[in-house]
Amino acid sequence: MTKINPYNFVPVQDVAGRTPWGSLHSHERLKEDSYSGYLQVQIRCLTPLFIPSRSPKEVQVEPCDCSGCKKKKEEESSQIKKTYRRFHHNSAGFATIPGTTLKGCVRTIAEIVGRGCLTLFRPLHYELGADAQLGGCTKDAGLCPTCSLFGTIGGEEFHFKGRVQFEDAMMVEGSNVAPVSNVVQVDITLKNLSTPRPGSHTPFYAQDLAHSPPRVRGRKLYYHHADVTSDAVSTDNHTHANSRILEWAPRNAVFQTKLHFTNLSLDELRLLLRCLELDGRPIVQGADGGNYYAQPPLAHKLGMGKPLGLGSVHLWIVGGRVEQGASRYQGWENATVTQVTRGWVDHERDQAPALVDPHLRDLLCVAKSQQGKIVYPDYQWFKNGPGTSQPLRDWGDYEGSALAGGACGPTLPPEELARRQEMKIKEWLTDVKKFPVSTYLTWIRQNDAQADALREEFRRWKEGQ
DSSP: OOEEOSEEEEOOOOOOOOBOGGGSOOSSSOOTTOEEEEEEEEEEESSOBOOBOOOGGGEEEEEOOSHHHHHHTTTSOOOEEEEEOSBOBOTTSOBEEOHHHHHHHHHHHHHHHTTOOOTTOOTTSOBOGGGGGGSOOBTTTBBOHHHHHHEEEETTTEEEEOSEEEOOEEEEBTTBOSOOOOOEEEEEEBOOOOOOOTTTOHHHHBSOTTSSSOBBOOEEEEOOOSSOOHHHHBOSOOOTTSEEEEEEBOTTOEEEEEEEEEEEOHHHHHHHHHHHHTTTOOEEEOTTSSOEEESSOBOEEOSSOGGGTTTEEEEEEEEEEEEETTGGGSOGGGOOEEEOOHHHHHHHHTTSOOOOOHHHHHHHBTTGGGGSEEOOOOHHHHHHSGGGTOOOOTTSEEESOOOTTOSSOOOOOHHHHHHHHHHHHHHHHHHGGGSOHHHHHHHHHTOHHHHHHHHHHHHHHHHTO
16 A cells, blocks of 8 residues: 655745845835735635634643653653644634634745745754755845745844735635534544654655755645545544544535735735635535535645644635725725626636646645555654655655656646647656556546546557557
């Protein structure tokens, strides 16, 4: 069986270019060529979602009584284990997704697509090497596209307020925008979720093990799982290394939020649309009448339990209003206003850089679990196996083989697809010998533009064996 690590990395690229401090689209004046307004965004859960309320009254804390903690009690205080009683909610008790959570999720994609800096990079175990310019922005160097759009804080030295703000997303039901709280009562002890330890798993995090200190491999994201159930994510043993939860938002739950933006350039607005809707494919209701699937299945990740498959969500713009320049202050008859429609979103989003990086698409694709079981390597694999020195493979597999090229191939212009199809057919037919027939057929089903030609070539190849 192929086994796939729950996370992988998108290789870093050079920063697209920093804007000098004095040339930024700032806040004190709306430029004539800028865009301001809001977008209404719908968020649908493709797997269960849990974002904990961290209010002390809603988090039960008790000493851990696992065997490891019992041994330490005589030497030091034991660790604690936590039970989260409530999904995050507002003062009225309605389930919500914090706006800061949504902003961080979308910013992560923007840093990759817009080629921003490594905002949170800290040279504790790794270095940037030749990519030193990828380090966080400074006032002297200027701001990268992402920091200019979403904001940044440089300690006491400088700070820049972002021009994008998300309201808290409220849980809604159907076309009714009135908030509801249709969370599901559960009692689940999640499997172990520990803090990332880049210093302990250097082969997984490093780009080049031969270099000392090793160079950072890229931006870390978690793979999506399919058909996540309570049994698949739970364990019977509650310790300090995991969490117990008593509520979650079920699959197909819907939230809605409003995203406000101010003084964006047209390119920044288009980048924002791309990072919200990814490939821009709507979700459709499946044959089972209840579950929804993205076509092709690219999705974001939110909340707790990402390594276990929780928190896969689909973002879709359902309305809004865009004003150009300072027209909002020039009277209704002079205002340059665009009502956000599906046609406008599709047109403007598709002018932004496409999601062509195969590693990014592989990590955003909810069909990844068709290639193998997504699970962390166990202790014995690290202790006795190749885990002590073997880097994580390109497509996340550490046992068996995941399909080369990722779970969801890139969206490319038709002429480029045709050119690559002609050049790569023989290479693909060579690669297919390494994988089960079912895996290959799954891949071509996910690449409609190439499927007919590939099926025909595959048939001829099989007849020749």
